Amino acid sequence: MYQNIMVPVDLAHADKLALALDTAAKLSKLYHAPVTYVGVTASTPGVIGHNPVEYDKKLVAFVAAQAEAHGIEASGKTVVSHDPAVDLDDALVKAGHDIGSDLIVMATHIPNVADHFWPSNGGRMARLTDASIFLVRG
Amino acid sequence: MSDPSGQGIPAPEGATTLIDTEYEVGQDNVSMSVGPFGLDIHNPVFAISGLTIVAFVFFTLAFQESAGAVFGDLRDWLTGTFDWFFLTAANIFVLLCLFLIVSPYGKVRIGGKDATPDYSYTGWFAMLFAAGMGIGLMFYGVSEPISHFSAAVAEDAGSPDSWAPLGGAAGNTAEARDLGMAATIFHWGLHPWAIYAIVALALALFSYNKGLPLTMRSVFYPIFGERVWGWTGHIIDILAVFATLFGLATSLGFGAEQAMAGLNHLFGIPVNDFSKVALIVGITGIALLSVVAGLDAGVKRLSEINMVLAALLLMFVLIVGPTLAIFTGFFHNLYEYARYLPELSNPFGREDDNFRQGWTAFYWAWWISWSPFVGMFIARVSRGRTVREFLTCVLIIPSLVSVFWMTVFGGTAISQLVNDGYQIVVDAPLELKLFAMLEALPLQQITSFIAIVLVIVFFVTSSDSGSLVIDTITAGGKIDAPVPQRVFWACFEGLVAIALLLGGGLAALQAMAVSTGFPFTIVLLLACFAILKGLHSEPR
Numbered sequence: 001m002y003q004n005i006m007v008p009v010d011l012a013h014a015d016k017l018a019l020a021l022d023t024a025a026k027l028s029k030l031y032h033a034p035v036t037y038v039g040v041t042a043s044t045p046g047v048i049g050h051n052p053v054e055y056d057k058k059l060v061a062f063v064a065a066q067a068e069a070h071g072i073e074a075s076g077k078t079v080v081s082h083d084p085a086v087d088l089d090d091a092l093v094k095a096g097h098d099i100g101s102d103l104i105v106m107a108t109h110i111p112n113v114a115d116h117f118w119p120s121n122g123g124r125m126a127r128l129t130d131a132s133i134f135l136v137r138g
Numbered sequence: 139m140s141d142p143s144g145q146g147i148p149a150p151e152g153a154t155t156l157i158d159t160e161y162e163v164g165q166d167n168v169s170m171s172v173g174p175f176g177l178d179i180h181n182p183v184f185a186i187s188g189l190t191i192v193a194f195v196f197f198t199l200a201f202q203e204s205a206g207a208v209f210g211d212l213r214d215w216l217t218g219t220f221d222w223f224f225l226t227a228a229n230i231f232v233l234l235c236l237f238l239i240v241s242p243y244g245k246v247r248i249g250g251k252d253a254t255p256d257y258s259y260t261g262w263f264a265m266l267f268a269a270g271m272g273i274g275l276m277f278y279g280v281s282e283p284i285s286h287f288s289a290a291v292a293e294d295a296g297s298p299d300s301w302a303p304l305g306g307a308a309g310n311t312a313e314a315r316d317l318g319m320a321a322t323i324f325h326w327g328l329h330p331w332a333i334y335a336i337v338a339l340a341l342a343l344f345s346y347n348k349g350l351p352l353t354m355r356s357v358f359y360p361i362f363g364e365r366v367w368g369w370t371g372h373i374i375d376i377l378a379v380f381a382t383l384f385g386l387a388t389s390l391g392f393g394a395e396q397a398m399a400g401l402n403h404l405f406g407i408p409v410n411d412f413s414k415v416a417l418i419v420g421i422t423g424i425a426l427l428s429v430v431a432g433l434d435a436g437v438k439r440l441s442e443i444n445m446v447l448a449a450l451l452l453m454f455v456l457i458v459g460p461t462l463a464i465f466t467g468f469f470h471n472l473y474e475y476a477r478y479l480p481e482l483s484n485p486f487g488r489e490d491d492n493f494r495q496g497w498t499a500f501y502w503a504w505w506i507s508w509s510p511f512v513g514m515f516i517a518r519v520s521r522g523r524t525v526r527e528f529l530t531c532v533l534i535i536p537s538l539v540s541v542f543w544m545t546v547f548g549g550t551a552i553s554q555l556v557n558d559g560y561q562i563v564v565d566a567p568l569e570l571k572l573f574a575m576l577e578a579l580p581l582q583q584i585t586s587f588i589a590i591v592l593v594i595v596f597f598v599t600s601s602d603s604g605s606l607v608i609d610t611i612t613a614g615g616k617i618d619a620p621v622p623q624r625v626f627w628a629c630f631e632g633l634v635a636i637a638l639l640l641g642g643g644l645a646a647l648q649a650m651a652v653s654t655g656f657p658f659t660i661v662l663l664l665a666c667f668a669i670l671k672g673l674h675s676e677p678r
Contacts, residue, residue, distance in 0.1 A: 042617050043249065043256065043346070043521055047164045050156055050349030051250070082256060082519075084618040086432030114175050118621055 002033045006101035006131070008092050008121075009037050011058055012047045020107035020136040025070035027105065027134070034073040037063050038095045040084050052080045089124045102131050107138040155675045156349040157359055161367045163351045167614050175622040180614035183372055187379040187612060188630070194650075195634055198641035205641045209649035213500070216652050218491075221499035225485035227659045228502045231332040232483075234666050235529050238339075243673040244526030248339075249346040251677055255522035259531075261438055266334075266516045267536055268441035268599040273393040275326070275448075275543055276593045280563070281571040282325070283548025284555065287318030288564055289493075301492040304481055315552055319471045320478040322548055325497065326540040327475060328533060329483070330505040333662070335532040337513025338520065340665045342528070343672050346521050351615025354378040354510055354661070360671040361664055374661060375611050378510040381658045382611075383634060384650035385507035386604040390635040391647040392569075393597040394418050399569040400590040404583065415636050421594055422632030425601035429624040433518075437602050444595045451588050452546055458579050459550040460557075467549045468542055475541065500648065503655030506662060514607045518617070525673065551575045601631055 007024045009017060028035045039062075041048065041055040049055035056078040063076040079095050081087045096104055108122035115123070122135040168181045179185075198205050217224070238244055247253055255262070286303055289295060291314035295306025303321040307313035340357040350356035355371030362370050394414050401407040401417075428436035456464055488494055520528055554560040554575065566574040576585045605628040606617075612627075613619035638646040 044352045044518070044615075044617055045163050045345055045349050046616065046618070047162060051346070083433035085621055085624075086430070086436075087434065113173070114622075 002027070002031045002103040002132075004099060004101045004103075005031075005033050005035045006092075006096045006099055006104045007035055007037050008104070008106045009039050009059075009062065011039055011055075011062060014062065016138050017107050019138060020105055021066060022070075023134065023136050024105040025066070025072050027103065028070070028072045028074075033103070034075065035066070036099050036101060037066065037074065037076045038079060038092060038099075039076070040079045040081050040088055040091045040095075042082070042084050043080055052078060089121055089128060092121075092125060093128045096129055096131055103134065104129065104131050105134045105136065108135040110137060155347070155677070157344075159350070159359070159364065159367075161350075161364070164614050164616050166367070167616065176620045177623060178613055178616060178619045179623065180375070180612055183375045183379070183614070184612040186372070187376050187383075190376075191380070191383060191630070191634060195637040195641075198646060199637050202641050206645050209646040213645065213649035213652050214495075216649075216656055217495045217499035217503065220656060221495045222485040224499045224502040224506075224655075224659060225483060225494070227506075227663055228329045228333060229483050229485070230663065230666065231336045232328050234669070235332045235335050235533050238669075238673070239526055239529050239533075243670075243676075244524060244529070246343075246347070246525045246673055246676040248342045248523055248525065248528060249521040253346070253522040255520075257438075257519050261442065262519055263531075263535070264441040264445040265438055265519055265603070266512070266532065267539065268444045268596060268603075273389045273396075273593060273596045273600060275540070276572065276589065276596060277392045277396050277569065278322075278326075279543055279547035279572060280551045280575045281568045282322045283318050283544060284551050284563055284571060285318075285568075286321045286493075287314050287552050287555075290314035290317045296489075298489075298491070300490075301496065302490065303493045303497075304478070304488070304490055311556055315556070316470075316474040317478065318552065319467075319544065319548060320474040321482060321493070321497075322544050323471060323475040323541050324479065324482045325501045326544060327537040329502065331533050331536050333502070333505045333509050334512045334516060335529055336662060336665060336669065337509040338516035338532060339525065339528060340669050340672075341514050341517035342520050343525075343669065343676075345517065345615075347676055348672060352514065352518065352617060353611050353615035354514075356615070357665050357668050360668045377654065377657055377661060379608055379611055381507040381509070381651075381654040382511040382604060382608055383631060384647070384654050385504065386511060386600060386631055387635040387638055388504060388647040388651040389508075389600055390418065390421075390597060390631065391639050393421075393593055393600075394635065394639065396569040396572070397421075397590055397593045397597070399567070400573055400586060400593065403570060403573045404586050404590065411640055414639060418632050418636050418639075421597050422601060422628060424594075425598045425605065425632075426625055426628050428598060428602035429605045429628050430621060433606065437599065437606065440595060440599050440602070444592065444599055447588060447592050447595065451585065451592060452543065454581075454585060455546050455550055455576075455579065458581075459546065460553045463553060464546050464549055468545045471545050471549070472541055500652060503652040503659075504648070505655075506659050507651045507655035509658070509662065510611070511604050511607045514610065515603045518606075518610075547572070547575065550579075554578050601628060604631060 024035055039059045048058050059076040059078050063074050067074040079091045081091045126133045166181055167178050169178050289302040290306035293308055294300050295302040295308040344350045344356040345352040355366045355374045358366050394417050398409045402409045551563045560578050563574045573586050576582050605624050608627045609624045610617050
């Protein structure tokens with residue numbers, strides 16, 4: 001049913017993604033759809049790497065670990081953004097489009113008052129993309 | 139690359155020499171929630187900077203009566219006592235930039251040997267110009283050349299009470315005009331842009347090439363080593379926040395004064411504390427929308443709109459003003475600038491105390507207090523340029539644009555005064571001189587309105603980019619900290635501008651800009667050494 005599953009990952013908080021990662025892996029097996037893990041970084045030094053190349057190496061290692069742990073076909077994509085705090089959703093939508101993903105599985109928080117001011121990433125993604133979105137409460 | 143097509147990574151990094159440190163970006167940060175909003179802030183830089191500024195604003199408002207006088211005295215003492223220091227430091231920054239342009243270090247590429255620029259020249263220039271000078275050019279474009287010219291041609295030029303540069307040229311209109319324009323260009327040309335360039339280059343080099351967090355302390359790693367991650371670095375970053383906030387507030391104060399004067403001139407809106415506060419609140423609101431929209435959708439777009447509006451106003455004055463005189467004046471002013479540059483930049487043995495201390499030293503301190511903000515902003519958008527390209531573009535081209543701007547606006551005003559006897563342009567208060575000049579040209583209602591819009595948009599572009607920078611510093615160099623933090627700083631800048639305007643007027647704002655500029659000058663001199671050391675270890 002699904003051709004490619006995209007999973008946005010925040011490598012700085014990978015420990016909070018377990019449920020979403022597990023869900024994506026199970027869907028991947030169920031529909032025989034490869035998973036693409038997408039990470040967004042800035043070109044300035046960050047928590048994960050000094051530059052996008054270092055960030056990408058960490059993502060490659062993360063993808064390999066996921067593929068091995070779940071026995072799935074997986075790849076990764078690093079996206080560089082000038083201002084990831086604000087442009088994250090747009091960057092992910094574009095990445096999903098470039099990859100050709102028809103299902104996006106992503107972790108999300110429980111709604112709160114702040115969502116009225118800054119919509120959740122998952123909610124905004126659902127508004128911006130024509131792919132199906134599976135939001136997993138973390 | 140994990141993506142076999144290579145999409146997503148705009149540029150390969152190429153060879154760089156990363157600094158080997160155990161420090162990780164954000165390791166001293168505290169993540170917490172304030173109500174529903176998440177925060178990711180540096181401990182203790184955020185708290186100390188924020189609380190100190192709150193305390194300062196509180197005392198300024200509590201002692202409104204005496205604050206203005208105290209601030210005025212503080213500014214005069216600093217610029218009067220340390221004028222030689224500001225002038226010498228600025229000369230060192232210019233000389234270092236020129237040396238780096240012609241030296242082999244110029245080949246080093248920011249972001250690695252194979253990095254390509256993130257932004258086109260148009261977007262890049264628009265952002266660095268709007269952030270770097272915006273409001274100032276609007277405020278001083280007419281008033282400064284006219285002030286210097288009037289002081290230089292006056293009979294008392296050269297006396298201890300005179301504000302004329304280099305003793306002036308009493309009674310000699312042509313010489314006074316040359317001197318007035320040269321002195322103005324001196325304040326808006328190579329020196330301020332060299333100050334920005336030094337900070338920007340240092341930040342870009344140590345962040346993109348050395349892999350350290352995008353924050354002021356990183357620049358000092360070659361000098362202080364691992365200690366920059368402790369209190370030495372905390373103090374540098376806190377100073378950078380102070381300098382940025384008060385430097386910005388000064389410009390916002392100028393912007394509010396001028397926009398109010400323009401609105402009063404055009405629409406009769408009364409100039410009082412309430413209207414000034416309302417204006418700052420309104421403009422801070424627009425700045426908020428811009429920071430929330432982000433670097434590309436907000437700041438860059440507004441900067442480009444600004445450039446178009448500024449270019450339109452410039453072209454209009456150029457066409458309806460003394461066109462031929464402006465074109466020939468541009469080259470003539472460049473020549474006069476070069477001719478007077480050695481004397482104007484000389485820190486010792488001069489007798490034009492009022493001009494040197496009241497204008498030049500104040501300007502240098504103001505530019506220096508702005509430098510962490512403009513420098514970090516320029517650094518953030520300058521990845522992929524070589525040091526030579528970077529310095530040439532940041533130093534030479536904006537300087538030429540400033541010369542052209544001053545020639546068009548200042549030259550037209552002086553021409554109105556000398557050729558047409560249009561005295562209003564001299565008699566009008568500082569913040570109204572631009573509108574007085576426009577009044578003598580056709581379509582003054584429209585051009586004055588465009589000028590007010592420009593002041594306001596420049597106001598917004600300074601405020602939003604400033605918020606981004608302060609947020610980055612107080613988040614330990616993280617540029618993906620939660621958006622509410624940017625909102626906090628944008629509101630805070632507006633509040634500081636309001637408090638200081640009410641508390642001590644522009645004197646308070648200027649005093650704080652100069653006060654924070656002084657210690658930061660020492661910081662920048664150390665940064666020069668760090669740049670040389672950092673560049674020396676880079677592959678060329």
